[in-house]
Amino acid sequence: MKPLWRLNKYLYKYKGLLLLGIFFTVISNIFVIIPAQLVRLAIDYVVESFSIFKPIQLGGMGDLAQEVFLKFVLVFGVLILIMALLRGFFLFLIRQTIIIMSRRVEYDLKNEIFEKYQNLPLSFYRKNSTGDLMARITEDVSRVRMYLGPAIMYGLNLLILFPLVISYMVMVNPQLTLYSLLPLPVLSISIYFVNNLINERSEKIQRSLSGLSTFVQEAFSGIRVLKAFVREKDSVRDFATASEDYKDKSIRLTKVNALFFPLIMALVGISTILTVYIGGLQVINGEIGYGVIAEFILYVNMLTWPVTSLGWVTSIVQRAAASQTRINEFLDEKNDIQSAKDLEVPIHGKITVRDVTFIYPDSGVKALDHVSFEIQAGQTLGIIGTTGSGKSTIANLLMRMYDPSSGEILIDDKPIQDFNISFLRKNIGYVPQDVFLFSDTIANNISFGVDQPNDELIQQAARDADVYQNIVDFPKGFDTMLGERGITLSGGQKQRVSIARAIAKEPQILILDDCLSAVDTKTENSILNALKKIMKDRTSVIISHRVSSAKLADHIIVLDDGKVIEHGNHQTLMDQKGTYAELYEKQTQAGESVETELE
Incomplete structure (x- = not known):
């Protein structure tokens, strides 16, 4: 968790949203527990009512009694529906606070990293690849956001729901609580290991996809060279090999994913069977009512997802910590070029x-x-x-x-x-040997270093660089959009536009x-x-x-x-x-x- 401490400044910054999220989580979980108690009361009411219904019916008041019973059952149904709607409303508010907080932190973190990138010296870029720089500001930040959003949200839900539900269960029936919760630790540990397998194979797929993307990018960028040397078939064969590797890794991941929900359902099923069996014996012995069994089955189902999410959250935190470590490496880079x-x-x-x-x-x-x-x-x-x-x-x-x-x-x-x-x-006006033009209009490329550009300045710079006539010959003139790295222009035209860009700054050097x-x-x-x-x-x-x-x-x-x-x-x-x-x-x-x- 130590690398993630760096994010505490953001949690403090958005503490209002976080505190609201915690408050809404508590309220939401209260509305989860109340319906289970209402179901117990409703079932016990129906069972008891049924035992006195026959004598009343024999007394000739069966229709009136039935109407009264149905009204009470309807009241229970309406109350349960209201609780569900209120819970849904507060779940919406939880996402509107904690998930929005995570998105805002993601925005701030990306800006912090990008600003850091902009201020680092040229030596930094000589020893780090562009792909690695991009991965840290995209994939690594996304993983950190999963910790700040879903992991915190489900972690809070687990911390709040567990004590509430288990305390209610123990108050109702300690023995039944023990048996019904017995499979849940096994479930959490199993999900943890399955998640680790999923993450490990997902990482391999990500690397394979990255290699595939790089291969495709190079093939498209160097299509002229490929065609000139008649290597199209070799390129297709190499792509098929890379695709085969990606496919195999994806199938392996799918096989592991297939274990996820059957494992959950099997262990929840075992928990339900234990609850019904032990609860049934206690009902036979007259220790509890029928409603308690239904209440406990609902409690078990309530705890299933939080327990399942425990393994998932742990995995998210591990991945976020690894990603934040990578992010911190660049954020801690020192810039020796200081004034x-x-x-x-x-x-x-x-x-x-x-x-x-x-x-x-x-x-x-x-x-x-x-x-x-x-x-x-x-x-x-x-x-x-x-x-x-x-x-x-x-x-x-x-x-x-x-x-x-x-x-x-x-x-x-x-x-x-x-x-x-x-x-x-x-x-200083600088014209580099390796010309770089942005995917923008020619006018915007020329005026790139000018704070307040105007058409006259741009056109004069183009004339001085001997590229004005070339530009006006284009159908859209100075508004012509350039392709990636200025591919629309010839080599000589790109260099002259680069010279015009330097001149437009009106530099002293x-x-x-x-x-x-x-x-x-x-x-x-x-x-x-x-x-x-x-x-x-x-x-x-x-x-x-x-x-x-x-x-x-x-x-x-x-x-x-x-x-x-x-x-x-x-x-x-x-x-x-x-x-x-x-x-x-x-x-x-x-x-x-x-x-x-x-x-």
């Missing part, structure tokens, strides 16, 4: 990187090794390097997705750690992380020429493996294996005839040879 002084002063854009070394905490890979450079406000820095040289790591450090392992980064001569993190990132890799040289030049106007008064960082993207920069650094091996402007680097010049010549020759072949 030291929460500065929100205007940012001009001067960037200083001094002797920065960075090792990824999850993999231990050294991405940067004693890197230093400086760029004045309004200037453009080009970062050139091959794949894995540490270019994107610099972008992540400038946006404080990570903190350097050693060294320091200054913005306007102030440590980057002093700035309010949200404020810092609002002043613009970071282009190899974002022109999916466009041809002509489009690249067109975008860079358009960006000249945008970059004029902004500090810009152009990260690329293409020399052509960075040659317009005021200052260029060349990275290799996390180290700065060359720095200077385009001309000085060409004169050095080093790595930069070699890359430039290779890429220029490659471009020319492609153009020759096309001609």
Whole structure:
């Protein structure tokens, strides 16, 4: 239960609903017990009335006596019906309090987890899969809700009904109470073990279904690759194998489920037989009336579900505790990326990187090794390097997705750690290498980082990114809905929309992380020429493996294996005839040879 203590703050928050639920449960159970006593009284009344009915009938007053007896029986019937209706009404109120409380806690818990996810650093997402993150906010929270709703509701019902009913039973007949309740502990233990089997097999089915869903998702997402490599039959065969596994596990669960109700009915039947047998002997001996047997049978049936639910509730609590443990793991994650002084002063854009070394905490890979450079406000820095040289790591450090392992980064001569993190990132326009667009309109994607967007701003950003004409050519223009991850657009169009999104923020610092890799040289030049106007008064960082993207920069650094091996402007680097010049010549020759072949 210890992991579930974390939920006590929510129970306290909704204590009004919980207390009302407890009150309604007590009232509801009172209306459960009264009908059983009325049935006993009614049966005893009928039996006694029948013994005096014949003499009255012989006296010539049989019709009048029958009418009186029937009126009393009708009164008992009406009272029992009223009790049932009142019980139903209070059961409705119980669900309107405790179950609604559980839904509200579920809502609060999901929001708490999602907010926590949003505030965790990038390193957290590198070591945890998306599927696991989603499972904890959906399946695990649902299991916790079952503890807060049904488990508490049935647990309270058991705690309140049991003492009430058993105390009444003992008051009426202690011996009959013992015999009638004898099978119930066996029932509860049996249900507990059956429930554990059901849960165990349900878990296996859940894992099998998860694997099946992942397989289907990959098959649909990669349908082009499947068709291109003619692997449709293999895919169908693999799906059939996964489906067979799911089917077998489902059948095994069904077999266990089939034990559930027969087990309950068998043990309830044994309890009823014992009640009738022992009660019958006591009636024969004149110790009790006939009504007591009927009353006890009703009591046994009243206790059947609470006792059955004991095993079920125990199982729910166990599963909820396991799920809450998983949830707590993420809620207890610490975010080391914190602001030291929460500065929100205007940012001009001067960037200083001094002797920065960075090792990824999850993999231990050294991405940067004693890197230093400086760029004045309004200037453009080009970062050139091959794949894995540490270019994107610099972008992540400038946006404080990570903190350097050693060294320091200054913005306007102030440590980057002093700035309010949200404020810092609002002043940076970032275009990632791996473009991500939301399943929304193009206009909303472009204005994603803008607090108060307008059509003029969105359209101008599209023009600057050289994607305006492509967008207006669509039937719905800027209102065109994009598919999942922007699948509606081509690779080049997606990257240009991503650039427009960064520009629309009107940031002081613009970071282009190899974002022109999916466009041809002509489009690249067109975008860079358009960006000249945008970059004029902004500090810009152009990260690329293409020399052509960075040659317009005021200052260029060349990275290799996390180290700065060359720095200077385009001309000085060409004169050095080093790595930069070699890359430039290779890429220029490659471009020319492609153009020759096309001609």
